Amino acid sequence: MLITTKGQLTIPIEFREALGLLLHTNVQFERVGNELWVRKTKVQSARGKRLIEAMAGKSTITMTSDEIMQLTREA
Numbered sequence: 001m002l003i004t005t006k007g008q009l010t011i012p013i014e015f016r017e018a019l020g021l022l023l024h025t026n027v028q029f030e031r032v033g034n035e036l037w038v039r040k041t042k043v044q045s046a047r048g049k050r051l052i053e054a055m056a057g058k059s060t061i062t063m064t065s066d067e068i069m070q071l072t073r074e075a
Contacts, residue, residue: 011038024050 003009011021019040021027026041061068 001009015021021040024047028039028041030037030039063071
């Protein structure tokens with residue numbers, strides 16, 4: 001496995017899947033002697049928060065919650 005000119009490398013899929021290293025997973029590096037250890041951090045994911053922030057202010061509907069609920073009940 002080669003490190004790119006940007007210092008990047010690819011973690012093989014079998015390791016990512018086994019360890020749950022999904023997109024936007026935080027990891028930390030630790031040097032132990034001549035080895036480099038990569039560990040999944042225990043920081044809670046901010047994935048949900050990022051989704052909400054991305055959606056904030058996107059709605060153009062000016063209906064109340066009651067009006068929206070009434071629409072879902074009509075069929």
